[in-house]
Amino acid sequence: MTEDAYICRCEEITGDEIMAAIRQGARSIDAVKRRTSACMGLCQGRSCERLIVRLISQETGLPIPDIALMTRRPPVRPIPISALGGERT
Amino acid sequence: MEKEAEVVIIGAGIAGLTTAYYLAQLGKKDVVVLEKREIGCMASGTNAALVSAVSPAYGTGPESDSMIKMGLFANDEYERFHNQWGYDLEFERCGSLVLTETEELFEKRKSYVDLRHKQGVTSIRLIHRDELFELEPNLAPDLYGAEFRPFAGHIMVMYFMCALGDKLRESGIRIYEYTPAIAIKTEGGRVKSVVTPQGEIKAKYVVNAAGIAAPSIGEMVGIKIPIDPNREQMLVTEEMPRIISHPLLSASYFTDLDRTGGVNETKAFACNPQKKGNILLVGVNDFVGEDRRISLRAFYAVPELASRYIPMLKTQNVHIIRGYANFYVHTPDSMPIMGKVDGLEGFIIVGGLCDIGMTLGAGVGKCIAELIYYGESSIPIQYFSLSRFN
Structure with missing residues (x-):
């Protein structure tokens, strides 16, 4: 991996930025998210969450199962507002 | 973990961390912050991120003067943090x-x-x-x-909470995450120590800044907090x-x-x-x-x-x-709860910030830090005393 490669493509967060967050003390996906906004874009972490877990594990030596995954937030995929309650009343 | 600290703050949200920040600014650094989970993982890191400075929610009574002072102070501070800390906190005085x-x-x-x-x-x-x-x-x-x-603004709260934690640690304040307070010991009508799974810390002051968990911290010393x-x-x-x-x-x-x-x-x-x-x-x-x-x-x-x-x-x-x-x-009247508590020396509450927690944020921390350091706050906070509910 090159350090300037995007890990979170939706929010355009690079490997460098993720590593900086881990060095500042982030030990969970939510903690990385709070510092970088990784996992908060269109795909909501579906592509980058596992990469970030591996980076945390590599940098800290924590076993992968011990690293807390992120809080799941609905909707799982982006939903157009007209499918929800966008009608004028 | 240390055996003793002058001030133990329970809760690493906006109230607890800004209290610690202004204590450090006043030169009081023998401060430990205990956090049940992670910095800013509850209301302080997930709110709507509005820092209005002056909110209609302040109401129209004399207490609104104090809230205006806290809110205006807070926005000036957020702007300063954004410009001076080396973090992009996305603060903007956008109106x-x-x-x-x-x-x-x-x-x-x-x-x-x-x-x-x-x-x-x-x-x-x-x-x-x-x-x-x-x-x-x-x-x-x-x-x-x-x-x-025009003075209102917004800030990226999750970045801000993390940055605030970093700044506190740089200044020598110790913050322990995944370290809940499980008991508070008292002696002769004053606080004595806070018990955690990692050990017991003696303290002169215990600050209950636990957000929605403030009532359960209050229960540990028999104080009812209506949150x-x-x-x-x-x-x-x-x-x-x-x-x-x-x-x-x-x-x-x-x-x-x-x-x-x-x-x-x-x-x-x-x-x-x-x-x-x-x-x-x-x-x-x-x-x-x-x-x-x-x-x-x-x-x-x-x-x-x-x-x-x-x-x-x-x-x-x-x-x-x-x-x-x-x-x-x-809180029942939608006003913060701030200050000392009658009958228990050294126990201080800061919380119940309702929908104006970020807006008042740094102002609240400054008041509580002054209360601990000088014995009183430069902005009057008697309106926010817990005793108003009795």
């Missing part, structure tokens, strides 16, 4: 708008604006529709006017070119606000445009205990409410990418 749907609501706000002028907040003003649509051309055309608050979690539900749109540029609140957010029952659940609309181009849509507050999931109803009600004010959300068929809930730390 905010309280939208008045009808002439009647517009007229009702006049006495409120007059009062704020008398209190020294002279830049707040009512604007008619021409000026409103100049500021925000994409709002619903039937809106009558707005109250414009309830008020669930606020939020949806986030996809990134897009800016269609609005100010945080918006509906006037009905405040006029329908039943200050004893929390925020009106169906009419209270707020939104906050983010730097990246997402818009945070806020609505549907309710009391459901400690259930922090978003309800299915919010997925329908919030877009409906939002597109009443911003029709383009509907006409452009904007996508919702994320929904989540946050807790306001609600």
Whole structure:
């Protein structure tokens, strides 16, 4: 991996930025998210969450199962507002 | 973990961390912060991120003078942190708008604006529709006017909480995450120590800044604290070119606000445009205990409410990418609880910041730090004493 490669493509967060967050003390996906906004874009972490877990594990030596995954937030995929309650009343 | 500290703060949210920050600024660094989970993982890191400085939620009594002082101080501090800390906190003094749907609501706000002028907040003003649509051309055309608050702003709260934690650690304050307080020992009418799974810390002062967990910390010393979690539900749109540029609140957010029952659940609309181009849509507050999931109803009600004010959300068929809930730390009169507690020396409460936690934030921390350091705060906080509920 090159350090300037995007890990979170939706929010355009690079490997460098993720590593900086881990060095500042982030030990969970939510903690990385709070510092970088990784996992908060269109795909909501579906592509980058596992990469970030591996980076945390590599940098800290924590076993992968011990690293807390992120809080799941609905909707799982982006939903157009007209499918929800966008009608004028 | 150390065996002793002058001040032990329970809770690493906005109240606890800013208290620690201003204690450090005053030179008091023998401070330990205990956090049950992670810094800013509850209300402080997941709220709507509005820092209004002067909020209609301050009410009109003498306590509103103190809240104005805290709020204005807080915004100046957020701006300073943003410019000086070397972190992009996305703070922006963008101004905010309280939208008045009808002439009647517009007229009702006049006495409120007059009062704020008398209190020294002279830049707040009512604007008619021409000026409103100049500021925000994409709002619903039937809106009558707005109250414009040019000093208001917003900040990326999760970045801010992390940065605040980093700054505290750099200054020598110790913050222990995943370290809950499980008991508080007292002796002869004063606090003696805080017990954690990692050990016991003797303390001269114990600050209960535990947010929605403040009542359970109070119970440890037999003090009843009337705080309830008020669930606020939020949806986030996809990134897009800016269609609005100010945080918006509906006037009905405040006029329908039943200050004893929390925020009106169906009419209270707020939104906050983010730097990246997402818009945070806020609505549907309710009391459901400690259930922090978003309800299915919010997925329908919030877009409906939002597109009443911003029709383009509907006409452009904007996508919702994320929904989540946050807790306001609600008190029976919607005012903060701050200060010492009668009958237990050394025990200090700071919490119940309701829907104005970030807005008051740094001001609250400064007051509590001064209370500990000088014995009193430079801004009067007697209105916020726990004893008012007795």
